[in-house]
Amino acid sequence: MAEPTPESSRSSLEQPWPVRVVSQRIGEWIGRLGWVWVDGQIAQISRRPGASTVFLTLRDPSADLSLTVTTNRDVLDRNAPNLAEGARVVIHAKPAFYPARGTLSLRADDVRQVGLGELLARIEQLRKLLRAEGLFDPDRKRRPPFLPRRVGVITGRGSAAERDVAAVSQRRWPAVQLRVVNVPVQGPTAVPQIIEALRMLDSDDGVDVIILARGGGSVEDLLPFSDEALCRAVFAARTPVVTAIGHESDSPLVDFVADLRAATPTDAAKRVVPDLAEETRLVVTGRQRIRRAVAGLVDREQHRLDAYRSRPVLARPQVLVSARAEETTAWRDRARRCLGHRLDAAADELRHTHARLRALSPAATMARGYAVVQRGDGRVVLDSDEVTAGDSLRIRLAVGDLHATVDATRPATAD
Structure with a gap:
């Protein structure tokens, strides 16, 4: 061909x-x-x-x-x-x-060969990048559940970190379940296998929290835990992740991305798994505090009721009614006296007014022999010049009246 x-x-x-x-x-x-x-x-x-x-x-x-x-x-x-x-x-x-x-x-x-200084410089540059992207934001970090049913653990095979987490977890809460995934925690194959273990535990609905643990080591040994891919995998996990990498002074980047950072694997187990004895003690203490609080409240209210009952108004309720009855009677007597006095004064004033009225009345004057002479149109005659001979007059007496005709008039003469 x-x-x-x-x-x-x-x-x-x-x-x-x-x-x-x-x-x-x-x-x-x-x-x-x-x-x-x-x-x-x-x-x-x-x-x-x-x-x-x-x-x-x-x-x-x-x-x-x-x-x-x-x-x-x-x-x-x-x-x-x-x-x-x-x-x-x-x-x-x-x-x-x-x-x-x-x-x-x-x-x-x-x-x-890349020196340690250059590696640390790369890590610092990556730290700034991840912080700028919000992977270290405290507001996105989640709290581990109070009582996890199953705890996922990613650590080295047969490591002291695995033994510490298991021993502390079983001692604190014997019923807790651990799902341990052993992976290399240093070397060239560490990062891919840790990421795969993280994805496997994160996809398990029965795992409530994941612990990523490793014992102490040199800066070079802890480099996989500052890998960008691992940091992003921890950030993307749906399950809360707790890291316990190295010693307290070690700060790989994955610690800043994780939801919770523990100083050691033992500390991680203590933060994730509650202590049964301590929780039982807290429950007993809480019940005792509640009991004392309720008893104190009942005692205070009983004292208050006793104080209310000892008051005269409650010890002898009729005292209040009797006092008010006496006060009502006094006010009623006072009102009766005041009203009687005012009626008597008004009656005396009425008698005096009636006497003055009778003294000023024309009828009293006519009773002494005087009469009122009126013309036919009803006007009172006060002067003889007001009538002429032949005018009809009405003479009102104290008793009855007379009708007369003027025969003659005589003017008034000086005395």
Whole structure:
């Protein structure tokens, strides 16, 4: 079969490409990437005696991915003589595809081990980034449940942290259930397996809280717990996460993202699992306080009732009625005397007025022999000049009246 050329048509069922051509094309595409700087963690170093080539396995600390790296022994001896498994490195390499084996590897001409200072600087830069994104926000942190049914524990296999959490939890609350997932807590495979264990426990509806625990160690040993992928996985978890990483002075980034940070694995168990004896004591103490409070309240109210009952108005209720009856009688007598006095005064005034009225009345004057002379139109005659002879007059006496006719008039004469 003829070799395909770039101008030839694409492969088809009728014109398939040979394996060598496919391998050649893959190598060409990979070779276009060129030289690149790669950051990773050394998972394995293979130094063959007498060989000038050293084989490295470079692993991504945040994912279950790795690549094979080949380099010259002189490159390592010159730039990283003390390179060991688990170290963080930055290499300058070019990807290469080997058609004979169908494998991909990196050919490195420079390998530089990342120092502790640079790692801490990266962690500090990542800390600022995560804080700016709100992963450290205290308002989003959740409180662990008061009495968890099942506690998920992520820790190293057979570690002191696992024993401490289990022993303290069983001693404090024997009925609590632990679901322990053992994972590597340092090294190149720690972060992916911790993330997977976290996702598995978070998807379990029976797990109420998750403890991520690890004992003490160096700064390099605790680097997986400052990994960005792990921090984001803890932030995305639906279940509250409690961290107990290293000692009190250690502060990996996952501590700031977790819902609760404990100083040690023992402290984490104490914060998550309540103490049965202590809670029982608190219940007994609370009941005693409630009993004393209720008894005190009843005593105070009884004293108050006794004080009310001892008052005269309640001890002898008729006293109040009798006092009011006497007061009512006094007011009634006073009103009667006042009214009688006013009636007597009014009667005397009426008699005096009647006497004055009778004294001033014309009838009294006529009773002494006087009479009132009126003309026919009813006007009283006061002067003889007011009538003439022949006028009819009415003379009113004390008793009855007279009708007369004027015969003659006589003017008044001076005495």
